[in-house]
Amino acid sequence: MISYSPKVLSILIAAILAKIHSDIAVIKDPNAIQGLFAVGAEFDADTYYLPELLKTYQSAFKISITWLEAAPGQQLKQLIQLNLRYQPTDHALILKAITEALEFGPQYCLQGVSSAARKFAKRARSVQHEVHRMLGFVRFVPQGEHTLVTKPKLQHQTSDLILRSFQPRYPEHKLVLILDDYAISIFHHTLKKEASGPYLACLEDNTTKELWNRYYQSQYIETRSNITLAQQRIPLKYWDWMQEGEILKNHKAR
Amino acid sequence: MLSDKVAILGGAAKYDVCASSASTQQKISQASLGRAAPSGVCHSFTPDGRCISLFKVLMTNECSKDCTYCPNRIQRDIPRASFSAEELSTLFLDLYRRNYVEGLFLSSGVKGSCQSSMSEMLKTAEILRYQHKFGGYIHLKILPGCKSEFIDQAASLANRISLNMEVPNQHRMSMLSHSKDFQRDLITPMASIAKVLGKHPGTTHTTQYIVGAAGESDLEILRSTTDLYNEYRLKRAYFSAFQPVEQTPLAGRPSAPLMRENRLYQSDFLMRLYGFRLDDLVFDQAGDLDLTLDPKLMFAIKNPGMFPLEINKASFQQLLRVPGIGPRSAERIIKVRRQFRLTMPTELKNIGVVIKRALPYVTINGKHFANLNWLAKPRKEEFKQLSLWGIN
Numbered sequence: 001m002i003s004y005s006p007k008v009l010s011i012l013i014a015a016i017l018a019k020i021h022s023d024i025a026v027i028k029d030p031n032a033i034q035g036l037f038a039v040g041a042e043f044d045a046d047t048y049y050l051p052e053l054l055k056t057y058q059s060a061f062k063i064s065i066t067w068l069e070a071a072p073g074q075q076l077k078q079l080i081q082l083n084l085r086y087q088p089t090d091h092a093l094i095l096k097a098i099t100e101a102l103e104f105g106p107q108y109c110l111q112g113v114s115s116a117a118r119k120f121a122k123r124a125r126s127v128q129h130e131v132h133r134m135l136g137f138v139r140f141v142p143q144g145e146h147t148l149v150t151k152p153k154l155q156h157q158t159s160d161l162i163l164r165s166f167q168p169r170y171p172e173h174k175l176v177l178i179l180d181d182y183a184i185s186i187f188h189h190t191l192k193k194e195a196s197g198p199y200l201a202c203l204e205d206n207t208t209k210e211l212w213n214r215y216y217q218s219q220y221i222e223t224r225s226n227i228t229l230a231q232q233r234i235p236l237k238y239w240d241w242m243q244e245g246e247i248l249k250n251h252k253a254r
Numbered sequence: 255m256l257s258d259k260v261a262i263l264g265g266a267a268k269y270d271v272c273a274s275s276a277s278t279q280q281k282i283s284q285a286s287l288g289r290a291a292p293s294g295v296c297h298s299f300t301p302d303g304r305c306i307s308l309f310k311v312l313m314t315n316e317c318s319k320d321c322t323y324c325p326n327r328i329q330r331d332i333p334r335a336s337f338s339a340e341e342l343s344t345l346f347l348d349l350y351r352r353n354y355v356e357g358l359f360l361s362s363g364v365k366g367s368c369q370s371s372m373s374e375m376l377k378t379a380e381i382l383r384y385q386h387k388f389g390g391y392i393h394l395k396i397l398p399g400c401k402s403e404f405i406d407q408a409a410s411l412a413n414r415i416s417l418n419m420e421v422p423n424q425h426r427m428s429m430l431s432h433s434k435d436f437q438r439d440l441i442t443p444m445a446s447i448a449k450v451l452g453k454h455p456g457t458t459h460t461t462q463y464i465v466g467a468a469g470e471s472d473l474e475i476l477r478s479t480t481d482l483y484n485e486y487r488l489k490r491a492y493f494s495a496f497q498p499v500e501q502t503p504l505a506g507r508p509s510a511p512l513m514r515e516n517r518l519y520q521s522d523f524l525m526r527l528y529g530f531r532l533d534d535l536v537f538d539q540a541g542d543l544d545l546t547l548d549p550k551l552m553f554a555i556k557n558p559g560m561f562p563l564e565i566n567k568a569s570f571q572q573l574l575r576v577p578g579i580g581p582r583s584a585e586r587i588i589k590v591r592r593q594f595r596l597t598m599p600t601e602l603k604n605i606g607v608v609i610k611r612a613l614p615y616v617t618i619n620g621k622h623f624a625n626l627n628w629l630a631k632p633r634k635e636e637f638k639q640l641s642l643w644g645i646n
Contacts (some may be wrong), residue, residue, distance in 0.1 A: 164631045
C-alpha cells in the first residue's frame with residue numbers, strides 16, 4: 001500500500017509508485033487507529049524524491065516521463081492543485097487522471113480525452129470558474145478609508161485565490177473576505193487569517209444598493225427578455241445572495 | 255436626484271454594445287485604484303441575459319441630432335439630464351471601489367457642438383486618470399464629426415475608443431439622418447482614429463452597426479466591417495438589432511430579428527478567428543445570411559468536396575472549417591493526436607467538439623460515424639396542419 005498526503009507532489013509521486021509497484025494508493029489519515037489487523041503502508045510518498053522516481057519509472061517501463069518536469073508537468077500539477085480545492089475532493093479521480101497521463105501521454109489527460117480526464121479537467125475549471133465569478137459578483141463595503149469588506153458565497157476552497165486576484169485592482173486597500181466563522185484578509189500581497197467580528201457591522205451598509213438597483217433596471221431591454229439565459233449566467237444558488245436576485249425573481253414570476 | 259439621473263442616462267446608453275477587454279498596457283503608472291488587465295469579468299446580468307461589466311452611461315442625453323432610430327433624438331419629448339465631470343467621476347469611483355463595475359463606458363448626446371460634448375467626456379476621463387490615479391478600464395465614445403485633436407486625447411486616456419458607424423454607406427445614412435454626413439462625420443474621424451492608434455499602444459477601437467433600420471443587407475454590413483478591419487485598424491465590430499423607439503419616425507417599423515444579429519456575429523467571428531473570407535460566406539439573392547442555418551454549416555453544405563476530413567490528419571486550418579469545431583477544440587485535437595490516435599466520437603466529445611454538428615463532416619480513424627441522410631436535408635422539416643375540409 002502507498003500512502004500520500006493531500007499535496008500536489010505527494011499525490012503525483014503516489015500515482016507513480018502505484019504504477020511501478022502495481023499497488024493501491026491511499027490518503028494518510030492522521031486519526032486512524034493502528035489496530036491489531038491494520039495494514040501499515042509499505043511506501044510513504046512523502047519520503048520519495050521525484051527526479052529519482054522518474055528514472056526508476058523509465059527503467060521499469062522503458063517510457064520516459066520527464067515531461068513531468070517540463071511545461072505539461074506544470075499544467076498537470078496545476079490541475080491537481082485545483083482538484084484538491086474542489087469540494088468534495090475526489091482523490092480516486094485525481095489518481096486515475098494521473099495514471100492515464102502516465103500511460104497515454106500528458107495531453108490525453110490535459111485535454112480531457114477520456115471520461116475521467118474530462119471530469120478531472122472539468123472540476124479544475126469549476127474551481128477557476130468560481131474565482132472568476134466572485135471577481136464580478138462580490139460587492140465590497142468600505143470600512144474606513146482603506147479597508148474593503150465582503151462576504152462571498154463559496155463552494156470550493158478559493159478564498160485565497162480570490163483575494164490574490166483582487167489585489168492588483170486595489171493596490172492601496174486591505175481586502176477582507178468574511179467566511180463562516182473567521183475572516184481572511186490581504187494587504188500588500190500578504191494573506192492573514194483574522195476574527196470576523198470587527199468587520200460584521202459594516203456589511204449592513206446599504207448606501208449604494210438603491211442607486212445600483214435603479215441603474216440595473218435601466219439597462220434591461222424588454223423586447224430582449226430572456227430569463228432562462230439570465231438564470232444560466234447567474235445560477236439560482238446566487239439569487240438569495242446577490243441584490244439583483246430579487247429583481248430576477250420578480251421577472252421570473254411574471 | 256442622483257439615482258434619477260443614473261436611471262435616465264444609464265437607460266439612454268443601454269443600446270450601446272460593449273465589453274470590457276484585457277489591456278496589457280497600463281495608461282498611468284503607479285495607479286492607486288484599478289487595473290485593466292482581467293477580461294471578461296461580468297458583474298451582473300440583466301433579465302435579458304446581457305452582461306453588465308462596465309458602468310455604461312451618457313454624459314448627457316440632450317442632443318441636437320435628428321437620427322430617426324435614436325431614443326435621444328432632438329424631437330423626442332423625454333426627460334433630459336446631464337452629469338458634470340466631477341459628479342460622474344465621483345459616482346463611478348464609488349461603484350468601482352465597491353466592485354459593481356469593471357470600468358467606465360462613456361458616451362454622450364451632442365449638446366451644443368460635438369466638440370464641447372467631447373471635451374466634457376475628456377474632462378471626466380482626465381479627472382479619473384490624473385486626479386484619482388485610476389488605472390482601470392475606460393471606454394470613450396468618439397462623437398461623429400469629432401476633430402482629430404480630441405481623438406488623439408481620447409486615445410491617450412482610454413483603453414478603448416469607438417465610433418458608431420450605425421450604417422454601412424452614405425446611401426443608408428441618408429435614410430436615417432439628415433444632419434449626419436457619412437464621409438465627413440464618420441469616415442474622416444475613422445481615418446483619424448486609425449492614424450492616432452499607433453501613437454498610443456494598448457488602445458483599441460471598435461464600432462457598432464444598427465441592423466435593420468435602413469433596409470441594408472448583411473452583405474453590405476459585412477463588406478463595410480471587412481474594409482474597417484483591413485484599412486482602419488478596427489479591433490471589433492458590434493451589431494445591434496434595430497428596436498423601434500416611441501416618438502421616432504421609425505416607431506412603426508418592425509424590430510429586426512435577433513437571429514439576424516446573431517448570424518452577423520457568427521460571420522464576423524468566422525472572418526476574424528477562423529480564417530474565413532467574405533467570399534466563403536453564403537448569402538441569398540438579397541445579400542442576407544440564412545436565418546435557419548448558421549454560416550459555417552452553410553459553408554459546409556455548399557462545399558461538399560472539402561469533406562469528410564480525417565480527424566487524425568487534417569490541418570488546423572482545415573479543422574476550423576468543420577462545423578462544431580472551434581479554435582480551441584482544433585488546437586486540442588492537434589495536441590492530443592501527437593501522442594494518441596483518436597478512434598471514437600466520445601473522445602472528440604470529451605475534447606469539446608460538438609459531435610452532432612461535426613460527425614457528418616469527419617472520419618475518425620478512417621470510419622464515418624454519422625448518418626449521411628442528414629446532409630441531403632439539413633433543414634428541419636416543417637409540417638403544416640391542413641384544414642379538415644381542404645379550405646384554408
